[in-house]
Each structure stands twice: as structure tokens, then as C-alpha cells.
Amino acid sequence: MQIKKILTLDLSHKRIFGLDLLRMLAILFVVFSHSASLLPKNVYSFFDLFYFDGVCIFFVLSGFLIGSIIINSVEKNGFNRSELFTFWIRRWFRTLPNYYFFVVILAVLSKLFIKGFPLKGIFPFLFFSQNLFSANDIFFGESWSLSVEEWFYLTIPLILFFCINVLKIKFKKSLLIVSVFLLLFSTFLRYYLYNNGHLPQMIDYRRVVIMRIDNLMYGMIGAYISYYHQEFWTKNKYRLLIIGLSLILVWKVLSYQYPSIESFYYVNIFYPLFCIAILCLLPILSQYNLKKYNIITKATTYVSLISYSLYLIHYSLIKKLLIDNIFSDFFAGETVEALILKNTFYWCASIIGALLIYKYFEIPTMKLRDKIKFK
Known part of the structure; x- marks a missing residue:
């Protein structure tokens, strides 16, 4: 009974099920993609047929949600310094405590169990500068996203604040200009670097901040359309759903045809095409609610709620440190039994660990943000 209580989450809060579904799929795609070395190649190849870019989904969804928060706040209260700092505080209490919690745990365990681990190497990770100009795999590799x-949280509101209060551009216009400009800038920067032969010299350009900021801008544009053009957003949701699913199919076919990350398709088309596809799904998903929940829909919401903690815990801690290093002898072997054991531990430890972190650390720290007000 006590265990059941520990593993139970409150699902009574009003939520948009369509967005929970998208968030659940995103995190499951990410966790699955990081399990490649735990599965036989033929098994992974089969499941890979149904795999889609989870991080891209997260980026578009995040841009949409943050854009919606900013729009609703500004349209209601204006955009002064108080609103700017309130936004930052609420975001940072949502993301930073959990992030630094894992940075500390990973740093301590890495120093203890990985021979020659350069503790000084974690310094950029304290300020999110680890992938400003190139990817950094020395520590907590998945933190690039x-x-x-x-x-995005820091700069976009600041740029909008500058446009509104210094340049005196109306918020609605500022939002559209900033979103479209950054989308085009990031897209054409990848194209320019590719054409001039610079991308191969970069350490995994896919994880560099400016190379991926356009992914979030698609979501921002979605938030703009959903608020200022509600009729279009609502009336065309089924048409856009068909377009979005069709684009996903095209994206999947092209991804198999041009798998190299240095190909023209991968650099210039892969991300924009998939982001546009996800954007087209948002009208119907953002309006899809449930009156009653069954075991499947409850599980969907459950995984959605713990998705941030699950993202933080599953790879560097569970996969790389515990399975590949600390308990590597225990998990050694390529027999069927060994593979089942590794995968069972990977998924169960990740989900249960994420649940405990979410329930007993993430929620309490998020509640603190309601106590801080700027005037």
C-alpha cells in the first residue's frame, strides 16, 4: 500500500491531453533512441521504423507553450520589468533545480567511478555554455537540448522587451518579427556553413544552440497563430492534421534515403520539415481534451508529467554511469537473458527514478516560484 502511494501521481489537475500525448511520445522516442546499444541490432532496426525525433518535438512544443505564456501575460499585464523577471523566475524554478541536482550527482559519481574524469570540465555546464559554439560530450551529453x-528562455523575452520598450514596436508585431527572423537566421546559417564546408569541422552541429533555435521558433509562430488567428487555428485543424501526418511520412522516407548527418537533406531539410509537420499537428492536439480517463490515457499523462525528470535521469546516470560503468560486470554479456536484464533495469530504473525525483523534488521546488513576486 505504501509503495502504491509513493508511485501514485495526482492527475486531477486540468490538462490538455493532446499536448500530454505529444510530450509522452517525445520522451519515449528519446529514451528509446538512447537504448540502441542495449538492444540487438535487428531488434533496434525494427523499432527504429517507428522512431521520430523526440527532441525536435520537445522544441516545437516548448516554443508553442512558452510563446502562449508570453502572449497571454503581455496581453493581460503588458510587458514591464516586473513581468520579465516574473517570467524568468517561474521558468528557472521549473527547470534549474532539477538540472543542477543532476549535475551535482553526475559530477560526484563520475569523479568516484570514472578514472581520470576531468572535474574542471563541468564548468561550462554550470552556465549552459557547453554547446554555444560546439557540442561537448565530456559530461552530461544530453543536456545540450x-x-x-x-x-531561449533568457534571450527571447529580453529581445521582445527591448523591441517593445526601447524600439516602441507593438508586441504583436515584435513577436512575429523576432520569431520569423530567428527561424530564418538559424536555417540559413546552417545552409551557409554547409555550402562553405564549415559544418564537418564542427563537433556535431546538431547540438549547437544557434543551429537549433529555429526549432523553437516554429512553436512560437504556432502560439502567435493560435492566439491572434483563432478562427484559422480552429477551423483548419483537421486539414492541418492531414498535412502534418503527410509531412511526417515524407520526412521518414527521406530520412532513410539520406541517413548521413552531413548530407544536404539532413543539414537543410531534416529539421525544418519535421518541425513544420509537428506545428501542423498542434491545432488539433492543443484542443484535444478528455472528459474521462482510462488506464492508457492515465499512463500517457503520467509519463508526460515526469518527462523532464525522465530526460535528465535516463542516459548519463542510468545508462552510461550505472549500466556501462559502475555495474558493468553485473550487466556484462550478450545473451538473451543479459539483454532482457539490461533493458528491464534501464526502463524501470529510469521511470521509477524520474517519478521519485518529480514527486519529491521537482514539485516542491516548483511551488516555491509562487512565493516570489516582482513589483
């Missing part, structure tokens, strides 16, 4: 998100 969190860095993209944090720079």
Missing part, C-alpha cells in the same frame, strides 16, 4: 531551451 536543455542549454538550447535555457538560452
Whole structure:
């Protein structure tokens, strides 16, 4: 009974199920993609047929949600310094405590169990500068996407604040200009670097902040359309759903035809095409709610709620440190039994660990943000 209580989450809060579904799929795609070395190649190849870019989904969804928060706040209260700092505080209490919690845990365990681990190497990770100009795999490799998100949280509201209060451009116009400009800038920067032969010299350009900021801008544009053009957003949701699913199919076919990350398709078309596809799904998903929940829909919401903690815990801690290093002898072997054991531990430890972190650390720290007000 006590265990059941520990593993139970409150699902009574009003939520948009369509967005929970998208968030759940995104995190499951990410966790699955990082399990490649735990699965036989033929098994992974089969499941890979149904795999889609989870981080891209997160970026578009995040841009949409943050854009919606900013729009609703500005349209209601204006955009002064108080609103700017309130936005930052609420975002940072949502993301930073969990992030630094894992940075500390990973740093301590890495120093203890990985021979020659350079503790000084974690310094850029404290300020989200680990992938400003090139990717950094020395530590907490999956945190690159969190860095993209944090720079987005910091810079976009600041740029909008400058446009509104210094340049005196109306918010609605500022939002559209900033979103479209950054989308085009990031897209054409990849194209320019590719054409001039610079991308191969970069350490995994896919994880550099400015190379991926356009992914979030698609979501921002979605937030703009959903608020200022509600009729279009609502009336065309089924048409856009068909377009979005069709684009996903095209994206999947092209991804198999041009798998190299240095190909023209991968650099210039892969991300924009998939982001546009996800954007087209948002009208119907953002309006899809449930009156009653069954075991499947409850599980969907459950995984959605713990998705941030699950992202933080599953790879560097569970996969790389515990399975590949600390308990590598225990998990050694390529027999069927060994593979089942590794995969069972990977998924169960990740999900249960994420749940405990979410329930007993993430929620309490998020509640603190309601106590801080700027005037």
C-alpha cells in the first residue's frame, strides 16, 4: 500500500491531453533512441521504423507553450520589468533545480567511478555554455537540448522587451518579427556553413544552440497563430492534421534515403520539415481534451508529467554511469537473458527514478516560484 502511494501521481489537475500525448511520445522516442546499444541490432532496426525525433518535438512544443505564456501575460499585464523577471523566475524554478541536482550527482559519481574524469570540465555546464559554439560530450551529453531551451528562455523575452520598450514596436508585431527572423537566421546559417564546408569541422552541429533555435521558433509562430488567428487555428485543424501526418511520412522516407548527418537533406531539410509537420499537428492536439480517463490515457499523462525528470535521469546516470560503468560486470554479456536484464533495469530504473525525483523534488521546488513576486 505504501509503495502504491509513493508511485501514485495526482492527475486531477486540468490538462490538455493532446499536448500530454505529444510530450509522452517525445520522451519515449528519446529514451528509446538512447537504448540502441542495449538492444540487438535487428531488434533496434525494427523499432527504429517507428522512431521520430523526440527532441525536435520537445522544441516545437516548448516554443508553442512558452510563446502562449508570453502572449497571454503581455496581453493581460503588458510587458514591464516586473513581468520579465516574473517570467524568468517561474521558468528557472521549473527547470534549474532539477538540472543542477543532476549535475551535482553526475559530477560526484563520475569523479568516484570514472578514472581520470576531468572535474574542471563541468564548468561550462554550470552556465549552459557547453554547446554555444560546439557540442561537448565530456559530461552530461544530453543536456545540450536543455542549454538550447535555457538560452531561449533568457534571450527571447529580453529581445521582445527591448523591441517593445526601447524600439516602441507593438508586441504583436515584435513577436512575429523576432520569431520569423530567428527561424530564418538559424536555417540559413546552417545552409551557409554547409555550402562553405564549415559544418564537418564542427563537433556535431546538431547540438549547437544557434543551429537549433529555429526549432523553437516554429512553436512560437504556432502560439502567435493560435492566439491572434483563432478562427484559422480552429477551423483548419483537421486539414492541418492531414498535412502534418503527410509531412511526417515524407520526412521518414527521406530520412532513410539520406541517413548521413552531413548530407544536404539532413543539414537543410531534416529539421525544418519535421518541425513544420509537428506545428501542423498542434491545432488539433492543443484542443484535444478528455472528459474521462482510462488506464492508457492515465499512463500517457503520467509519463508526460515526469518527462523532464525522465530526460535528465535516463542516459548519463542510468545508462552510461550505472549500466556501462559502475555495474558493468553485473550487466556484462550478450545473451538473451543479459539483454532482457539490461533493458528491464534501464526502463524501470529510469521511470521509477524520474517519478521519485518529480514527486519529491521537482514539485516542491516548483511551488516555491509562487512565493516570489516582482513589483
